[in-house]
Amino acid sequence: xxxxxxxxxxxxxxxxxxxxxxxxxxxxxxxxxxxxxxxxxxxxxxxxxxxxxxxxxxxxxxxxxxxxxxxxxxxxxxxxxxxxxxxxxxxxxxxxxxxxxxxxxxxxxxxxxxxxxxxxxxxxxxxxxxxxxxxxxxxxxxxxxxxxxxxxxxxxxxxxxxxxxxxxxxxxxxxxxxxxxxxxxxxxxxxxxxxxxxxxxxxxxxxxxxxxxxxxxxxxxxxxxxxxxxxxxxxxxxxxxxxxxxxxxxxxxxxxxxxxxxxxxxxxxxxxxxxxxxxxxxxxxxxxxxxxxxxxxxxxxxxxxxxxxxxxxxxxxxxxxxxxxxxxxxxxxxxxxxxxxxxxxxxxxxxxxxxxxxxxxxxxxxxxxxxxxxxxxxxxxxxxxxxxxxxxxxxxxxxxxxxxxxxxxxxxxxxxxxxxxxxxxxxxxxxxxxxx
Numbered sequence: 499x500x501x502x503x504x505x506x507x508x509x510x511x512x513x514x515x516x517x518x519x520x521x522x523x524x525x526x527x528x529x530x531x532x533x534x535x536x537x538x539x540x541x542x543x544x545x546x547x548x549x550x551x552x553x554x555x556x557x558x559x560x561x562x563x564x565x566x567x568x569x570x571x572x573x574x575x576x577x578x579x580x581x582x583x584x585x586x587x588x589x590x591x592x593x594x595x596x597x598x599x600x601x602x603x604x605x606x607x608x609x610x611x612x613x614x615x616x617x618x619x620x621x622x623x624x625x626x627x628x629x630x631x632x633x634x635x636x637x638x639x640x641x642x643x644x645x646x647x648x649x650x651x652x653x654x655x656x657x658x659x660x661x662x663x664x665x666x667x668x669x670x671x672x673x674x675x676x677x678x679x680x681x682x683x684x685x686x687x688x689x690x691x692x693x694x695x696x697x698x699x700x701x702x703x704x705x706x707x708x709x710x711x712x713x714x715x716x717x718x719x720x721x722x723x724x725x726x727x728x729x730x731x732x733x734x735x736x737x738x739x740x741x742x743x744x745x746x747x748x749x750x751x752x753x754x755x756x757x758x759x760x761x762x763x764x765x766x767x768x769x770x771x772x773x774x775x776x777x778x779x780x781x782x783x784x785x786x787x788x789x790x791x792x793x794x795x796x797x798x799x800x801x802x803x804x805x806x807x808x809x810x811x812x813x814x815x816x817x818x819x820x821x822x823x824x825x826x827x828x829x830x831x832x833x834x835x836x837x838x839x840x841x842x843x844x845x846x847x848x849x850x851x852x853x854x855x856x857x858x859x860x861x862x863x864x865x866x867x868x869x870x871x872x873x874x875x876x877x878x879x880x881x882x883x884x885x886x887x888x889x890x891x892x893x894x895x896x897x898x899x900x901x902x903x904x905x906x907x908x909x910x911x912x913x914x915x916x917x918x919x920x921x922x923x924x925x926x927x928x929x930x931x932x933x934x
Contacts (some may be wrong), residue, residue: 530731533725533816535729537821539726541584541679541824544670545579546578548577548663555570556634556648560630560631572632572750573757573760574752580735582674588826589616590623592626593666595625596752597630598635608623624850624891627775630751632749633750689715692708693903694707695710709782716739716876718739719810732768736758740783743783744787753804757804758807778890780903828850832849837915847865861931864889865894871898878928899919
């Protein structure tokens with residue numbers, strides 16, 4: 499049975515599209531028209547899409563409490579690539595994944611092969627995961643004789659995915675055509691801080707309740723618009739900072755980010771929407787689960803959030819487009835981050851800064867970055883035209899807390915990082931930024 503919200507939407511659409519008896523049929527869509535004809539179409543851009551929905555019912559990623567493999571599919575999972583090239587021939591590729599994360603070993607392998615096959619510098623490749631909790635578990639460490647079938651299935655899936663991603667990058671690069679790039683941003687409000695409210699005394703009745711309306715959030719929805727010289731919309735890369743945890747079932751699904759991409763694409767043949775996850779490590783979608791919204795299913799809530807986000811993207815794509823001009827400059831480095839009391843070996847943590855002319859700066863950070871990083875860098879680089887901060891990029895090793903979160907403690911601080919991690923990351927971002 500179709501969810502009520504979907505059924506209602508379909509009925510509404512059929513009512514709007516059905517012409518009364520004797521009426522003139524609806525006219526075909528008007529020819530494309532650029533929203534920014536003054537912006538030169540001096541880029542090249544290409545997009546490619548690949549279904550990555552497992553063919554087997556593998557174990558799912560994200561919730562440790564799961565006791566069985568997936569049971570079905572509500573939505574396909576995708577890997578998508580957007581390739582752009584400036585007038586000087588510099589290339590940049592974004593790869594987005596409807597998966598839990600980007601294992602570092604997979605990123606390194608894909609980037610290495612892409613550099614050899616396509617002459618794509620490793621600093622010019624961004625790999626980002628939506629962090630859906632309704633996708634498969636991944637494995638990049640080699641199998642041993644003791645590993646069970648669950649581990650073998652995850653290894654097999656990940657190895658195939660790795661080679662498929664190289665081919666996906668190649669397809670996007672091959673399909674590049676003349677294009678115009680603009681960008682803008684809107685807002686979407688369903689993300690809310692999920693940590694306890696530390697402004698309240700510990701014995702306050704609401705101190706340990708989530709969501710926390712007093713907590714920091716980043717509701718910006720940046721969107722890059724890619725259009726053909728005649729104005730036809732070809733692709734968009736858009737972002738948001740919020741966990742994809744609306745769902746708790748055993749079906750493959752991209753969650754709210756998957757639905758947002760689907761809604762943006764549904765009436766645009768040949769158009770590709772790519773979701774770039776922001777710094778949502780301590781952010782959850784609200785309302786989050788059906789147990790707090792009587793009469794509404796988890797799936798319906800996920801679809802509502804997806805619609806809210808897609809509406810914000812539509813706004814960002816259509817209002818006051820800002821020109822994006824080259825050249826592309828990029829830097830990538832893995833820095834050493836330490837754990838408190840040397841509990842574990844240092845971790846090689848990826849930091850990436852990409853400047854597109856003076857119009858747009860991307861800062862990508864590995865793992866589940868809390869929102870403080872996004873807010874900090876947007877403040878520190880406030881004098882620039884556009885600053886876009888993404889977490890969940892090029893690495894997946896758990897939560898990356900800020901100093902505030904480390905001092906407060908709690909779930910996102912449990913990995914035990916040393917207190918200087920935020921400072922090390924921030925110093926590297928500024929160092930790389932200043933050299934570009």
